[in-house]
Amino acid sequence: MDSMNILSIFIQTLVGGIGIGSLYALVALGYSMIYRSMGLVNFAHGSIYMIGTYFGIIWYRGMVMGLQVPYPIAFVIGVLLNAILGLILERIFRPLANLDLMLMLLGTIGLGYVLDNLAVIIWGAEGFAVNSPLPNEPIVIGGVALLPQMLLLITGSALLMVGLNVFLAKAKIGKAMRAAAQDRETASAMGIPVNTTNALVFAIGAGLAAAAGILAAPIVYVNPAMSAAVGLKGFAAFILGGAGSIPGAIVGGLVFGILEAISAGFISSAYTKGIAFVVMILVLMVKPAGIVGEVTVDKV
Amino acid sequence: MSLEIENLVMRFGGVVAVNDVSLNVKPGMIRGLIGPNGSGKTTIFNVVSGYYKPTSGKVSFDGKVISGLPAHQITALGFARTFQNMRLFKTMTVLDNVLVAMGHHCKTNLWQAMLNPVAVQREDKMLTEKALHLLSLFQIADYARERATSLPYGHQRRVEMARALATDPKIVLFDEPAAGLNEKETEWLSETLLKIRDSGITIFLVEHDMKLVMGICDAVSVLDYGKKIAEGDTKTVSTDPVVIEAYLGKEEDL
Ligand SMILES: Nc1ncnc2c1ncn2[C@@H]1O[C@H](COP(=O)(O)OP(=O)(O)OP(=O)(O)O)[C@@H](O)[C@H]1O
Ligand SMILES: [Mg+2]
Secondary structure (H helix, E strand, O other), rough: OOHHHHHHHHHHHHHHHHHHHHHHHHHHHHHHHHHHHHHOOOOOOOOOHHHHHHHHHHHOOOOOOOOOOOHHHHHHHHHHHHHHHHHHHHHHHHHHHHHHHHHHHHHHHHHHHHHHHHHHHHOOOEEEOOOOOOOOOOEOOOOOOEEEHHHHHHHHHHHHHHHHHHHHHHHHHHHHHHHHHOOHHHHHHOOHHHHHHHHHHHHHHHHHHHHHHHHOOOOOOOOOHHHHHHHHHHHHHHHHOOOOOHHHHHHHHHHHHHHHHHHHHHHHHHHHHHHHHHHHHHHHHHHHOOOOOOOOOOOO | OOOOEEEEEEEEEEEEEEEEEEEEEEEEOEEEEEEOOOOOHHHHHHHOOOOOOEEEEHHHHHEEEOOOOOOHHHHHHHEEEOOOOOOOOOOEHHHHHHHOOOOOHEEEEEEHHHOHHHHHHHHHHHHHHHHHHHHHOOOHHHOOOOHHHHOOHHHHHHHHHHHHHOOOOOOOEEEEOOOOOOOOHHHHHHHHHHHHHHHOOOOEOOOOOOHHHHHHEEEEEEOOEEEEEEEEEEHHHHHOOHHHHHHHOOOOOO
């Protein structure tokens, strides 16, 4: 009986880890796609995720002119607004992609701060909890209690990841992205509008980050500081999985989320961050290219 | 549909790589562009294909000025090229290298890609067949699924040519396609270039292999230190004392 209990706690922890891991994975995908197509590590991506969360949740919570918008519609609005923000940011980043790595990093970090400060000015430094649009009573399956919102986060993220993979594999954009990342000049000689491709990548990355943030908002706490917390973990997942690899970002995110949940559940929540990062460093020592190691970008 | 280069000047800091060059490439011809190392041949290609904006002068195609347009737009107008230092997409298969160049002929757009996957699949299949056909013309279809850079050097050159043709060009700029090829491969290249021309595609050819140039070009322009020093049919050019001097001065044989 007791072992049964431990097993169900373990499964519950695992599912929680997969949920948070999906969030990290969607954020890591943004890092990965931009790195893949532009050779740029976008340290502002955590802030883009945070802004995207607000872009959706402010409608859901009636923070815009008192308008109370249903969750699914708020979700779509948030994703679209953030995709537009992505397009604008790509225009700002475009000149950075040709600079050396140091200036590039500084530029993205600076932009991240600007976005964080804007969020504080517009929505305040104080955060808020968000009510789930779904019932708050956990669904119990075989002794494992799962929050409906957690299941929504997991299924929603899974659908987005599958959709993205199908899109990149089928549509010409996937090949164009790879080509542009490897050799910008040759890609343009093959008729690929490299700037347009990059803009699309930024828009998709920002849209995915918003989707992740809005799906996770009822589980985590929403405040401007979440840009640093989740941004860092998304970045770690991106490195862990293999910089620039799309499946790598997904695997990295899930591994990170699960590690975090297990160390919080079975060791101590005080060590969560530490344990996850130690594992990341160990993995990179054994396999410097990351879990799904694939050299996609020659530069850097 | 002729390519006109008028009074082209390209300066890099103090270096005048191309100095007031005018020349044209008429439809259906093979125009050779020769000259000693560093005489500005590749630079002219880079200007024509949109990598550099000329310091002065202009390039037009079919009466329309193209200098200053972004490279992908110039490609869309019917230009393709190969590179002196071969620039295949290293991590892609031979087939993907060719497919990438067909992108702008895709009829399905972004929305259809998401809403009508069947149409996309049909188109992907059609493009793949077209790409394989192209590869078979270059006798490399057997390598379609292999990583492009794992092929022997001569075959990589063929992939680059197939990729250039995949954009469905009206004119192709070949930058030293015979470099590194053995005699047999060069012979094959020469036949292939003629076949390409006979299929209606205009060719602009930079090449150091004089046997090849003299064998297939309809007209040749000669550069030295960025300036055009001679022009005409192969016979006139190969016997021109100015040309011989330019090459001998640099201890190369014509
Ligand atoms: N991007 C650049 N920046 C500075 N100088 C350049 C650049 N591109 C070319 N040059 C210079 O312009 C001159 C012409 O070079 P180019 O590559 O056009 O010669 P080429 O005729 O193609 O020579 P080769 O036969 O060796 O390929 C050279 O002196 C070269 O160093
Ligand atoms: Mg050259």
